[in-house]
Amino acid sequence: xxxxxxxxxxxxxxxxxxxxxxxxxxxxxxxxxxxxxxxxxxxxxxxxxxxxxxxxxxxxxxxxxxxxxxxxxxxxxxxxxxxxxxxxxxxxxxxxxxxxxxxxxxxxxxxxxxxxxxxxxxxxxxxxxxxxxxxxxxxxxxxxxxxxxxxxxxxxxxxxxxxxxxxxxxxxxxxxxxxxxxxxxxxxxxxxxxxxxxxxxxxxxxxxxxxxxxxxxxxxxxxxxxxxxxxxxxxxxxxxxxxxxxxxxxxxxxxxxxxxxxxxxxxxxxxxxxxxxxxxxxxxxxxxxxxxxxxxxxxxxxxxxxxxxxxxxxxxxxxxxxxxxxxxxxxxxxxx
Numbered sequence: 089x090x091x092x093x094x095x096x097x098x099x100x101x102x103x104x105x106x107x108x109x110x111x112x113x114x115x116x117x118x119x120x121x122x123x124x125x126x127x128x129x130x131x132x133x134x135x136x137x138x139x140x141x142x143x144x145x146x147x148x149x150x151x152x153x154x155x156x157x158x159x160x161x162x163x164x165x166x167x168x169x170x171x172x173x174x175x176x177x178x179x180x181x182x183x184x185x186x187x188x189x190x191x192x193x194x195x196x197x198x199x200x201x202x203x204x205x206x207x208x209x210x211x212x213x214x215x216x217x218x219x220x221x222x223x224x225x226x227x228x229x230x231x232x233x234x235x236x237x238x239x240x241x242x243x244x245x246x247x248x249x250x251x252x253x254x255x256x257x258x259x260x261x262x263x264x265x266x267x268x269x270x271x272x273x274x275x276x277x278x279x280x281x282x283x284x285x286x287x288x289x290x291x292x293x294x295x296x297x298x299x300x301x302x303x304x305x306x307x308x309x310x311x312x313x314x315x316x317x318x319x320x321x322x323x324x325x326x327x328x329x330x331x332x333x334x335x336x337x338x339x340x341x342x343x344x345x346x347x348x349x350x351x352x353x354x355x356x357x358x359x360x361x362x363x364x365x366x367x368x369x370x371x372x373x374x375x376x377x378x379x380x381x382x383x384x385x386x387x388x389x390x391x392x393x394x395x396x397x398x399x400x401x402x403x404x405x406x407x408x409x410x411x412x413x414x415x416x417x418x419x420x421x422x423x424x
Contacts, residue, residue, distance in 0.1 A: 149190075157186040231307045231323075231354060231384075231391055232399050237275065238304060238324065238352060239397040244274030251338045252351075254331050255365035258286075263365040265289050267331045268305060268322060275304055289363035290319070298363035305362045307354060309385045315361060322362035325369040325382065326352045329415050330395075332368055339395070346396040350414050353392040356383040371415035375404045 161181035245253050253270030257263055265285055272283070284293050299318050306313060307323035314320055326332075327350045339346065350371050358379055360367040369382055375390045376383035384390040389403040392414075402411075 149194075153186060153190050156190065157181070157183060160186060160189075231309065234304045234307065235324065235352065235354075235391055235393040235399045236397070238268075238271070239393050239399070241271040241274035241304075242351065243397060245271045246339065252331060255326075255368065257365075262288060266363055266365045266367050267326050268302075268324075268362045268367065272302070275302070277302065277304075289361075289365070294363075295319075298361060302362055307385065310356070312359065315359070319361035319363065321359040322367055323355060323359060324352050324393075325355045325360070325367050327415050328368035328370050329372075347394055347398060348414055349395045349416070351393045351395050353382045354384045354390045355381075356385050356387070372408065372412035374408055374411065375402055375406060377404070 164181040242252065253267040255263065255266055256270075264287070265283070266289065269283060269285075269289065283289075283297055284291070287293055289295075289298055299314070299320055301313055301320045302322075305320075305322040305324060310323050312321065330349065330351060353369075353371065355369065356376070369380060371382055371392070373381040375381070376387055382390045382392070387404075389401050389406075391399055392402050393399050
């Protein structure tokens with residue numbers, strides 16, 4: 089009877105998912121049931137196993153198991169002796185019993201970590217201003233569309249500023265705000281003008297604002313949206329040679345090369361908050377080749393936003409020399 093109930097439950101869930109295909113509810117149910125598969129496919133190839141960490145973990149587990157077994161064998165013998173059991177000495181503590189206890193402890197440890205992570209994510213979802221079913225629709229149809237919107241916002245910024253929005257500093261040299269903060273007013277979002285630009289982005293007077301998610305800065309194929317400090321992340325970084333602090337990125341210095349100069353692009357790891365002025369990378373390091381470089385979640389290439397507003401997919405096999413030419417600073421790429 090128990091197996092029959094389980095079978096009916098699985099069948100009902102399958103019918104519910106299939107019947108709601110193409111709807112927000114169907115997408116959410118599908119990701120809840122099968123999203124872990126795509127996550128493993130995307131993440132496992134990028135996992136680096138530490139030999140020292142594995143050895144230390146295995147060694148400590150073996151040491152714990154042996155010590156626990158010796159203690160329980162002694163404890164079991166003492167209990168039998170104290171109780172005056174007639175079978176004293178006839179049945180010793182079995183290693184299989186110790187192995188069962190160790191397995192339970194390990195399972196409880198893994199379960200505890202999993203429960204903590206789940207509750208952490210649930211807390212973020214409950215605190216979010218967006219509903220669970222509309223979240224993915226809010227972050228844009230694709231990463232390409234998000235980059236195009238970032239390009240439009242950068243163009244809008246240029247309509248009332250003489251140069252591109254570089255990471256800025258104050259008179260003391262403190263990093264204040266990022267290029268992504270500078271273009272917020274040109275994105276279709278609310279309350280973009282509430283940031284106090286005279287103090288750093290993570291100042292207490294600004295930190296609450298930078299915990300808010302900006303949908304256009306999130307790649308729909310990537311799940312993580314905040315760091316451990318609670319700041320909202322960006323899945324896109326700027327070209328450090330164009331948007332780095334101290335640059336004078338005027339378009340007239342790169343006239344004729346707009347379609348070949350990278351403005352920003354996707355990143356697949358080591359994400360930084362969108363308000364962080366250091367959210368910059370060098371395309372010349374290659375595509376999906378170094379942890380702090382540009383890369384797409386597919387691992388096959390990256391979508392780059394160019395200064396002319398176009399978005400093009402660049403594969404891992406692209407010659408590094410070509411990438412360096414496309415990532416040169418405006419002053420260096422000026423043929424005059």
